[in-house]
Amino acid sequence: MQRGRTTLIAYLCLAPSAILAAGVIFYPILRTFYAAFCEVDRKGNPHAFGTLDNFRAVLGSEVFRNQVVPHTALWTVAVVGVTITLSLFIAVALNERLPGRRLMRAIVMLPWATSLVISAAVWKWILHPTQGPLNRLLEGWGLMPYGLAPAWLARPGMAMAAVIAVGIWVSIPFTSVVLLAGLQSIGDDVYEAALIDGATGWRRFRHITIPLLRPVLLVAVLLNVIYVFNSFPIIWTLTEGGPANQTHIIVTYLYQTAISQREYGQGYAMAVLTFLVLLAFSLIYTRLHSREGLQSE
Amino acid sequence: MRYWPVVLLVALFALIFAGCPKPSETPTTPATQGAAPTAGITTLKFLAMEYDTNTRPFMEKVKQQFEAANPGIKLDVEIVDWNLGKDKLATLVSANNAPDLANIATLWLPEYVQLDAVEPLDSYITKDMRDRFLPATLHGAEYQSKLYGLPIAVSARALYYNKDLLAAAKCQPPTNWQELVTVAKKCTNPAKGVYGFGVQGSKVETDVYWYYFLWANKGEILTPDGTQAAFNSPAGVEALQYVCDLIDKEKCTEPEPTAYDREGLQEMFKSGKLAMTITGPWFWKMLKKDVPNLHYGVAPIPGNKQQKTMAVTDNLIMFKSCKDKQAAWKFIEFFYKPELRQQWAETFGMIPELKSVAGSDFIKKSTEWTTFLKLLDSGIFVPLHPRWTAIAKEIEVGVQEALLKQKSPKAALDAAKVRVDALLKEPAADKPAK
Numbered sequence: 001m002q003r004g005r006t007t008l009i010a011y012l013c014l015a016p017s018a019i020l021a022a023g024v025i026f027y028p029i030l031r032t033f034y035a036a037f038c039e040v041d042r043k044g045n046p047h048a049f050g051t052l053d054n055f056r057a058v059l060g061s062e063v064f065r066n067q068v069v070p071h072t073a074l075w076t077v078a079v080v081g082v083t084i085t086l087s088l089f090i091a092v093a094l095n096e097r098l099p100g101r102r103l104m105r106a107i108v109m110l111p112w113a114t115s116l117v118i119s120a121a122v123w124k125w126i127l128h129p130t131q132g133p134l135n136r137l138l139e140g141w142g143l144m145p146y147g148l149a150p151a152w153l154a155r156p157g158m159a160m161a162a163v164i165a166v167g168i169w170v171s172i173p174f175t176s177v178v179l180l181a182g183l184q185s186i187g188d189d190v191y192e193a194a195l196i197d198g199a200t201g202w203r204r205f206r207h208i209t210i211p212l213l214r215p216v217l218l219v220a221v222l223l224n225v226i227y228v229f230n231s232f233p234i235i236w237t238l239t240e241g242g243p244a245n246q247t248h249i250i251v252t253y254l255y256q257t258a259i260s261q262r263e264y265g266q267g268y269a270m271a272v273l274t275f276l277v278l279l280a281f282s283l284i285y286t287r288l289h290s291r292e293g294l295q296s297e
Numbered sequence: 298m299r300y301w302p303v304v305l306l307v308a309l310f311a312l313i314f315a316g317c318p319k320p321s322e323t324p325t326t327p328a329t330q331g332a333a334p335t336a337g338i339t340t341l342k343f344l345a346m347e348y349d350t351n352t353r354p355f356m357e358k359v360k361q362q363f364e365a366a367n368p369g370i371k372l373d374v375e376i377v378d379w380n381l382g383k384d385k386l387a388t389l390v391s392a393n394n395a396p397d398l399a400n401i402a403t404l405w406l407p408e409y410v411q412l413d414a415v416e417p418l419d420s421y422i423t424k425d426m427r428d429r430f431l432p433a434t435l436h437g438a439e440y441q442s443k444l445y446g447l448p449i450a451v452s453a454r455a456l457y458y459n460k461d462l463l464a465a466a467k468c469q470p471p472t473n474w475q476e477l478v479t480v481a482k483k484c485t486n487p488a489k490g491v492y493g494f495g496v497q498g499s500k501v502e503t504d505v506y507w508y509y510f511l512w513a514n515k516g517e518i519l520t521p522d523g524t525q526a527a528f529n530s531p532a533g534v535e536a537l538q539y540v541c542d543l544i545d546k547e548k549c550t551e552p553e554p555t556a557y558d559r560e561g562l563q564e565m566f567k568s569g570k571l572a573m574t575i576t577g578p579w580f581w582k583m584l585k586k587d588v589p590n591l592h593y594g595v596a597p598i599p600g601n602k603q604q605k606t607m608a609v610t611d612n613l614i615m616f617k618s619c620k621d622k623q624a625a626w627k628f629i630e631f632f633y634k635p636e637l638r639q640q641w642a643e644t645f646g647m648i649p650e651l652k653s654v655a656g657s658d659f660i661k662k663s664t665e666w667t668t669f670l671k672l673l674d675s676g677i678f679v680p681l682h683p684r685w686t687a688i689a690k691e692i693e694v695g696v697q698e699a700l701l702k703q704k705s706p707k708a709a710l711d712a713a714k715v716r717v718d719a720l721l722k723e724p725a726a727d728k729p730a731k
Contacts, residue, residue, distance in 0.1 A: 016310030
């Protein structure tokens, strides 16, 4: 009886959050799936169920296939890849007993404390061709001829590079903190044993740190891929997907198509596609790595 | 006693839930949200797009005067920036939570009419009131033979030039394309960061900046029946090639136009780094306020085969979902009193839409206003079509591709034509909105 009452209390406590989650998360997802297969009117309301037209429109769009999808892949791989690499080294550095370590940790956390929109807005100003500090600095150091410093956000290739750089900048704090937490859970005795066996710094890193960090790395990569794939504020604030669709990723293209141009049907279809891609990635990735993890134990 | 934490938690969440409106509930009149409704008081919600920093104080004044003259009506004005306002209005209308009144770009009108969201004003407006308006300004408000709004901001575009920079280069303001090249080149001095002519390549109205040249070359955006794109004609390709040459061959524009939106060019002009740029009547008010020492001049946009400008209106519209349309109409009548329209024109620098205001001494004495009123006569309105937002975006992409040298002007315009033609066909396949 005691057990039953405890269980009941547990369910009662969980109920409000569960209802909230169901209403705010699951209901919209289910409705989106439903609407993606409907004819959707200009206000976004789904009508007749049972059509693949929205998907046909999305996948048939040349801009979507040849620009948006490759950009999304490039954006995700570049931002996550570089973020993980840099964050790993930052986490290792922050793990060392160096003076000013607390201050450094606080500074690394700062980009995370500001909203993405504000960070992106500030970077937009920094990258301004004539009035931004970056070009002024480069000219002052003699790295750029005066008056010819590029407009970072206006040239096709450069715009992508610039938004990727800002994406990396905002992703580093979270990833560093996660990896640092993982590093700190590795006991000193493992390293001491390795030292006694004569392992150099690099070998210690490769054969002790990385394998023991694997579960944390798994989580970091997974979360980063999901956040970055769907990251709207940075690209939208910096370039709105331009110039000429050169920096559009799926989520920004979705916003432009569905909200600005009232093609809600295509928006639903894109949302479903994104969901399926990320779901597939999450399942495959976790399956791959947990199996590896078990084998190496 | 054991249960009290549970009870507390559940009570807390119940309170939170009670405060949230359920998605299926359509909100009643705005008066029921927030302040307690007093019997007999109507609240009108006005979503006002912001023209400049004067918008807020001006609307405050209007609100006070209107509420004093109409004790039973409260005016609730929400001011948003244009870019955000467009999306916000779109979302509100989709959520069946439209405001009662809003000022919108005429280009958006067909879209909202198609959604059956706009209240036609034919049954409210008297013939006398209608006659008060300059006929050209009603152009955008009349759509599919109904009057869907009243013009609130009328503009024609002109060439602004920096008198000092032109005088230093011993030039007169250009009147045609050849002169534009010569003057712009003479005024360009990259070492000082000064450039001759500003070309816009980013954000809203990038396509419009090219229309100035398209129309000057006797090109058209669409065929006369409006069913196909006509901008990739030889005249159009030539016009786009001219703009690209200004940037690459003649090097008399700011470098990297795709980095500059309209505000960017205006800021550059204000800082004295740009000798010429094309923009609208609000700009001279900004110049007088922000940089009173800058000597500017206003001239017609240089033509080639003809001299044309773009005429644009914004409209004040009433939404069908408005609960008290009589009150909303009272506000519209109040808003269009000549004194108020005169103050509006004086504050924002827009071209007046009422005949009486246009003929007033204040307007007639001002060179800027007289120039703009005259330009309105040679103004072309951009075509009205429900999918215009998407169409403009496709043309913008085409223009940007040519500016970035990713495609030749002909290739870029041909590609844009394909996309625009597809969009023009769409209304037939559209589902009616519920």
